[in-house]
Amino acid sequence: MSEDKSDREYDIVVVGATGYTGTIGATHIAEHLPTNLKWAIAGRSGVKLDALAAELKKLSPDRLQPAIEIVDVEDKSKLSSLVKKARVCISVVSYHHVGAEVIEACIKSRTDYIDTAGTVLHLRNWIDKYHKAAELAGVVLIHSCGAFSAPQDLLTWASVRELEKKFSTKTKELVLSVVSIASDPSGGTIESMMERGAFGAEVLEKAQQPWYLSPTTGKQSSNSTNFFGMRHDSFLGSLSASAINAVQNRAVIHRTWGLLGGGKDYGPNFQYNEYKKASSTLAGVLQILNTRAIGLLLTIPPLKAIAMMFLPVPGEGPDLEKEKNYRVEMEAVAIADVDDDKAAPKVYSRFVYPGGPYHTTGAFLAQGAASLLYVRKLEGGAVGGLLTPAFLGADLIERIQGVGAELSTKIV
Ligand SMILES: NC(=O)c1ccc[n+]([C@@H]2O[C@H](COP(=O)([O-])OP(=O)(O)OC[C@H]3O[C@@H](n4cnc5c(N)ncnc54)[C@H](OP(=O)(O)O)[C@@H]3O)[C@@H](O)[C@H]2O)c1
Known part of the structure; x- marks a missing residue:
């Protein structure tokens, strides 16, 4: 109490x-x-x-x-x-x-x-x-x-609940595709990204682990991408391993998994993987190179100094009207954990907010x-x-829907 x-x-x-x-x-x-x-x-x-x-x-x-x-x-x-x-x-x-x-x-x-x-x-x-x-x-x-990471965490939560409710199954994987999220950062976000570089390579490497924030370790993650860092999903289309906050979102969602009984709720084989939607393999590979270039720009000292001359400083950010007119959109497929993979029931879910990432935040x-x-x-x-x-589960979902967001799930 x-x-x-x-x-x-x-x-x-x-x-x-x-x-x-x-x-x-x-x-x-x-x-x-x-x-x-x-x-x-x-x-x-x-x-x-x-x-x-x-x-x-x-x-x-x-x-x-x-x-x-x-x-x-x-x-x-x-x-x-x-x-x-x-x-x-x-x-x-x-x-x-x-x-x-x-x-x-x-x-x-x-x-x-x-x-x-x-x-x-x-x-x-x-x-x-x-x-x-x-x-x-x-x-x-x-x-x-x-x-980052509320819609991803809630889409996962809602999809897992839907599979459980309709099929009495646990979830094996949640595959999320970022369809649209503006990369127009505020000074505070830039500062946070640069701050990560100060931790040193060994610590940063450790922090990439999928279960880094979870109280218990889950299943060994498989990213399921090919040589080019691409994955194809029959509902989500071509996906590239270039979603900018995929590591953070995965760690947060795996913490939810761990705190909710380490497998008793979401399922013992659960894992979360996040990608960016790509129109083709070439576009996906270019997205991956672009994400890596941004990472290097914000962590290697001489490049960092040059980048700082052009990027917003703390307190600044994209023009507020412009930011309001962006749109955050992502979709996901949750796959049930059953013996026959090909017959596994699936839930498709979608999140859309009529505003940029800072208005969504x-x-x-x-x-x-x-x-x-x-x-x-x-x-x-x-x-x-x-x-x-x-x-905050269903209550937060209802509240965010009440201010114009779509957060929906359907069996496919
Ligand atoms: N997870 C997400 O999706 C998400 C989205 C947006 C932002 N963020 C994070 O949110 C953080 C803030 O970003 P931002 O762009 O809003 O940064 P910002 O514009 O620089 O704002 C930082 C705030 O901290 C205040 N502050 C700093 N030191 C203080 C102190 N000693 N006492 C009182 N207040 C102090 C500043 O006060 P003054 O106004 O007096 O300078 C300012 O209000 C960043 O870490 C960013 O990564 C995360």
């Missing part, structure tokens, strides 16, 4: 609200969450917070307006007093510098927490440091609740926080700990 926090001053506090993603998340709250929500926007710059508050008021004048809280999250006692005032904390700060401070304050204050952090090395560290403590305190920590953060605030129904009977977006 989680303690009653209804007398806390705020339902939700957004820490890092003045950043690129934070602003989009706060805007989503102002536009879509109940108008009587008691909330606060927090950051270290009063000037930026005032400007954001004025924009939010213009957008939605008839709702409770957010309070302004000035806090540098490195000031631990001020951060603790702030977080203690809220029932749910959304964190959108620069995670590699100051992410851990917000998590620690939330565990101490018994405040549920949600963010978009996705660097698997940070997540591994945080699991080791905070999972048990959060579980004991009955605090939920949900990471990666953005365009803003929606998942705000709707995920709403799910924690109003329903807090966690999969597998979890009471707390370092969890994944799929732990």
